[in-house]
Amino acid sequence: MNDIRRTILWVIFGFSMVLLWDKWQVFSGHKATFFPMPSQQAAVVAKPSADPASVPVPVAAVAPGAGVAQVPASPAAPAAARERLEVSTDVLKLTFDTEGGSLVRSELLKQVDMADKSRNFVLLDDSKERVYMAQTGLIAGAGATGAALPSHKTLMSVVPGERSLKDGANELVVRFESPDVGGVKLVKTYTLARGAYVMNVKHEAVNTGAAAVSPQLYLQLVRDGNKPPGESSFYSTFTGPSVYTEAKKYQKVEFKAIEENKVEIEKHATNGYVAMVQHYFASAWLLGDGIQRDLFMRKVDTNLYAVGMITPLDSIAPGASKSVEARMFVGPQLEKTLEATATGLELVKDYGWVTILAKPLYWLLDKLHGVIQNWGWSIVALVLLLKIAFYWLNAKAYASMAKMKAINPRITEMRERLKDKPQEMQQAMMKIYREEKINPMGGCFPIMIQIPVFIALYWVLLSSVEMRNAPWALWIHDLSSPDPFYILPVVMALTTMLQTSLNPAPPDPLQAKMMWFMPLAFSVMFFFFPAGLVMYWITNNALSIAQQWLINTRMGVPPKFHLPKF
Numbered sequence: 001m002n003d004i005r006r007t008i009l010w011v012i013f014g015f016s017m018v019l020l021w022d023k024w025q026v027f028s029g030h031k032a033t034f035f036p037m038p039s040q041q042a043a044v045v046a047k048p049s050a051d052p053a054s055v056p057v058p059v060a061a062v063a064p065g066a067g068v069a070q071v072p073a074s075p076a077a078p079a080a081a082r083e084r085l086e087v088s089t090d091v092l093k094l095t096f097d098t099e100g101g102s103l104v105r106s107e108l109l110k111q112v113d114m115a116d117k118s119r120n121f122v123l124l125d126d127s128k129e130r131v132y133m134a135q136t137g138l139i140a141g142a143g144a145t146g147a148a149l150p151s152h153k154t155l156m157s158v159v160p161g162e163r164s165l166k167d168g169a170n171e172l173v174v175r176f177e178s179p180d181v182g183g184v185k186l187v188k189t190y191t192l193a194r195g196a197y198v199m200n201v202k203h204e205a206v207n208t209g210a211a212a213v214s215p216q217l218y219l220q221l222v223r224d225g226n227k228p229p230g231e232s233s234f235y236s237t238f239t240g241p242s243v244y245t246e247a248k249k250y251q252k253v254e255f256k257a258i259e260e261n262k263v264e265i266e267k268h269a270t271n272g273y274v275a276m277v278q279h280y281f282a283s284a285w286l287l288g289d290g291i292q293r294d295l296f297m298r299k300v301d302t303n304l305y306a307v308g309m310i311t312p313l314d315s316i317a318p319g320a321s322k323s324v325e326a327r328m329f330v331g332p333q334l335e336k337t338l339e340a341t342a343t344g345l346e347l348v349k350d351y352g353w354v355t356i357l358a359k360p361l362y363w364l365l366d367k368l369h370g371v372i373q374n375w376g377w378s379i380v381a382l383v384l385l386l387k388i389a390f391y392w393l394n395a396k397a398y399a400s401m402a403k404m405k406a407i408n409p410r411i412t413e414m415r416e417r418l419k420d421k422p423q424e425m426q427q428a429m430m431k432i433y434r435e436e437k438i439n440p441m442g443g444c445f446p447i448m449i450q451i452p453v454f455i456a457l458y459w460v461l462l463s464s465v466e467m468r469n470a471p472w473a474l475w476i477h478d479l480s481s482p483d484p485f486y487i488l489p490v491v492m493a494l495t496t497m498l499q500t501s502l503n504p505a506p507p508d509p510l511q512a513k514m515m516w517f518m519p520l521a522f523s524v525m526f527f528f529f530p531a532g533l534v535m536y537w538i539t540n541n542a543l544s545i546a547q548q549w550l551i552n553t554r555m556g557v558p559p560k561f562h563l564p565k566f
Contacts, residue, residue, distance in 0.1 A: 081098075114230045203326065247266055
């Protein structure tokens with residue numbers, strides 16, 4: 001029974017760690033490492049289309065049950081007529097293309113590039129290496145035929161005005177106007193605010209023809225399916241499109257599913273948003289509640305994908321106009337900012353199946369940071385609070401382990417004496433447990449209860465952009481990057497070995513080796529994990545060792561450091 005208890009404990013520990021790794025892969029939109037499912041596919045990695053802007057983006061027709069329509073391409077403008085326009089606020093540096101008035105580049109002035117910390121981080125981009133843009137335009141209403149309307153391919157003129165947010169100003173306006181295309185003129189107005197990653201985008205359709213028109217407005221995000229630059233190869237995070245509606249909540253889709261036309265999302269709604277998500281950052285198109293919209297995800301070209309929505313403008317009489325107010329978010333996944341921007345937008349920071357635990361843990365971590373003003377020490381403080389909260393559970397587990405360690409010599413002697421009589425061995429073992437009032441499973445269940453909490457904290461630290469480029473102390477200048485000198489991983493491995501040595505050693509040599517091998521194997525993985533995660537685990541190990549050492553000493557089982565015999 002002693003062997004069974006220890007075997008179950010280590011199987012649970014090992015399986016939990018494997019599940020942690022595997023579930024993170026799955027919930028991040030990648031293949032499962034150990035338990036692959038048919039729907040879990042890797043993202044497509046290929047070069048972007050040589051000229052993605054020249055490809056009309058297919059979108060779904062607005063009318064229920066209608067077929068698939070395409071965003072019509074306007075007559076191509078001469079290359080020399082196009083220009084790129086730079087606009088800056090205190091947090092964003094944006095580049096717009098006069099072709100369609102599209103947003104083709106976003107530089108986040110408060111976030112540095114991790115590969116080259118002398119530069120700012122670039123999210124949206126339109127270059128030889130990356131394609132990631134925000135586009136809007138008009139298409140004809142359901143069942144309508146005739147000329148094309150102003151789209152993201154239409155060359156627009158920009159209204160003169162300020163291009164950077166001046167001191168004392170709280171708002172910056174950028175306005176694009178299309179020519180008359182198909183009897184309709186489109187006016188697109190971006191309004192940027194100080195300190196904001198969300199901008200208002202007003203689309204006004206003016207009927208310049210002699211007959212009524214019923215256009216539809218599409219808003220879409222287009223990007224390649226490549227892994228974002230600088231992403232770690234040792235842990236996976238989701239990159240791809242997502243949608244949110246009140247009916248189906250948050251739904252994310254792998255690029256591979258779009259490639260295979262296996263997209264299953266809510267198609268019609270009057271609320272929610274569409275987004276492109278990657279580790280730490282996101283972009284999203286937002287429409288107000290009550291506005292009818294159709295949601296779509298599409299393959300645009302080789303390794304190029306779109307997520308967006310279409311909303312009808314209804315009939316516009318000759319000489320009249322109708323407008324739609326939208327908003328666009330482009331920035332870091334700051335949880336409080338996302339919550340304040342739109343309902344459900346905070347879900348782009350995806351904690352997966354432990355959200356119910358992760359959100360309060362993040363809230364507490366944020367509160368601690370408000371007092372301590374250092375994310376590294378805030379992690380230490382949070383783990384300390386969790387250990388205090390679970391003190392009595394851990395005490396029961398460690399007391400059970402101490403008792404097991406105290407009787408270990410008797411168990412070893414008995415096993416050796418009755419090794420050829422398994423039935424008598426089992427009866428003798430149970431007798432010893434009854435005499436010493438020991439529950440062989442007493443050390444397992446208290447630890448099992450805590451596992452989901454610490455998995456949730458793991459995900460909080462891995463997904464929080466606040467850790468990015470955040471210093472702790474001494475040589476740790478970025479909690480989201482691995483320790484450059486591998487000091488923290490070595491300390492973690494040592495604390496893991498010390499903690500293992502405090503547990504009762506299984507009499508069976510094979511079990512004893514497994515007892516050492518499994519935690520050490522996972523310690524090696526942490527050599528490539530962010531420093532903040534390793535700090536959290538070291539703190540947890542150190543506090544566990546201190547409590548276990550104290551309990552063992554009180555129960556007359558002096559701690560002894562022992563190494564396995566391999």
